[in-house]
Amino acid sequence: MSTLELTAEKVSAKKTENISGSEAVLKALIAENVETIFGYPGGAIMPIYDALYDYQDRLQHILVRHEQGAIHAAQGFARTSGKTGVVFATSGPGATNLVTGLADAMIDSTPVVCVTGQVFAHLLGTDAFQETDVINITTPVTKWNYQVTDANEIPAVLAKAFYIAKSGRPGPVLIDITKNAQLQKFDYSGYTPCTHIRSYRPKPIVRKKYVEQAAALINAAEKPFVIFGQGVILGKAEKEFKKFIEKSGIPAAWTILGMSAIPTDHPLAVGMLGMHGNYGPNVLTNECDVLIAIGMRFDDRVTGRLDKYAKQAKVIHLDIDPAEIDKNVKATVSVWGDCKETLPLLTESIEKKTYPQWLERFKEFQKEEEETCIIPELNPTSDVLTMGEVIKLLNELTKGEAVIVTDVGQHQMVACRYAKYNQSRSNVTSGGLGTMGFALPAAIGAKFGAADRVVVAIIGDGGFQMTLQELGTIMQSNVDVKIIILNNNFLGMVRQWQQLFHEKRYSFVDITSPDFVTVAKGYHIEGQKVSKREDLMNALSTMLNHKGAFLLEVMVGKENNVFPMVPQGCSVAEIRLK
């Protein structure tokens, strides 16, 4: 590969030292300012772990309980820190256990570098012990992957891996290193970070022409509407985004991953889009005249029925990934580029405006939603606890400063609907892939990524049981995460669909749980179970004031539903309030 050869030539003039491939891996991590690795040792990665033994003062290794936990932790770390998460796993089952996390990181654009061990190069293709074709298994779920069989390649390949994972639209990269390459001694001449790959253009060049066309559309608009996604956070463009909406005066709604890019109580923030998003943003998508999509990809959970989505609107799409333009929704004007660059240009070219009447429309819908959905959820009149009131009290205690990590299902939608955020990178969830079991390990990583912040994992009784072994990681590494299990004794979201669309045929959603508090106790983690409203506030403060990890199980209504809801196959305007 010529790019690698070029790099190798450039550095060959420097002084060299004779080190092993394994040590070169660790030197690369240090050069990339990696501090924390999430991993699990095994046969084929033992040389790297052996080298790590001497690097414990410079690299912190968090021993997880399952490789899936390692990659979700690395994702959580990346999401709160804005840095690249790093994972070590062995060959075969170690590597295949990463696949769910890779797919999750791929669809949610999370920068992760995974280093997997592989059998000796001479054993490749012989069905050797713990050999799997990891490169081919992970090809569809990685931004890039590469197998190293010669230690000489390691510095340049890792430099490439970190560059690719983090630049442009971020994503997961997997480097598979055969055991012989890990053991091989070679002349190491230092580490040169990668800054350019000729076949890879992370950032499209911003064309002023399109920025101007977009500005003209915005300036002429009467009912413009901004919808934004994680692109704003990934591009570290929160300030630029805030300036843009404040000058333009345009109401803005977020996708689930865009959440927290602006404070949830910003006067122009009108709520969440999508299947369980807010009423106004969904309905008014089909009423606005100019729809400005920023760093989002028109997922089907956001658009509902595509042929009835914003057909009346002119669409401006700002995205860094050219493949996203016109993929689902045809753009009238597409502005390719990093929104960190495009937003200031756009802000410069637009007129300062306000749309009081248009904003009032959102408020009207908000009022209706409050009465039908929000008040019953947050201030229920029956004795049965709701998920929403737990989030409401949590908001009161954390004042929007906490990082909230959610799993997948009803609790996720409720948490994302009602949680308040003051700062960016506060919402960590599995959006695109919808990976149950994500939250507990992701919360561990989120805490390492934001050590000075309170990290609260909100998990359902189903999802918690998918990765509860990571309580062991929390115990061993003293990770201060607060865990709230919202237990409705059901796989609630599937049950809700079965109720609404399958005549209440509750097929295998009735899940039993262990005594979670006792399970936590077995891991020396403090816990409490609450089923009465009067105990909830105290329990939440006990949890937040507790030094170290704490598990709070809250028994909530068995058959509560999440509303509003855009039923599958319906347009966003057909959103149901009940």
Next chain:
Amino acid sequence: MKPEFTITVYTENQIGLLNRIAIIFSRRKINIESLNTSPSEIDSVHRFTIVINETEDVVRKLCRQIEKQVDVLKAYFNNNDEIIWQELALYKVPTDVIAEKVKVERLLREYGARAVAIRKDYIVFETSGHREEIEALIKALEPYGLIEFVRSARVAIIKDSMGFHEKLKEFESEEPGANVIENEFLDKQDEVFSM
């Protein structure tokens, strides 16, 4: 029938890239009609030629997904009017029947074929051209006991392409120019010279 498009992809020569490109089609349940990999006009750059039947909209999206791959330099797509293309085919026929019953010289001339191997027991003919020409020769040879037939993937030259030399320089510079980004041949359909 959806129209035929030829996708030309310039790539790094990287193990595993064939799979990475192939799964872009298979994931969407799109059949690849023909796939050829070869060197290109530039030493270190490989060239994929892929033929599929799909709508232009789908093909454009596929090209963007292909181009998104880290080791892909550029992906172009063209309809059949915009390219010069050839396929190559080999036909093995029994010598005795052919020698006795066919006016070989006329056959060769008519179908632009040539004999690449002549043995006592069989002859191998070769022809190249568009699909119809290759199929016409099958029809002509079938009555005489066609023993074996094989056809290659399509190779195609883009009529309006100036080659990749200049473009590669742009790719290699840290700040590539704007025109490395779009499939410029698309915007110039009227200017394409047609034979």
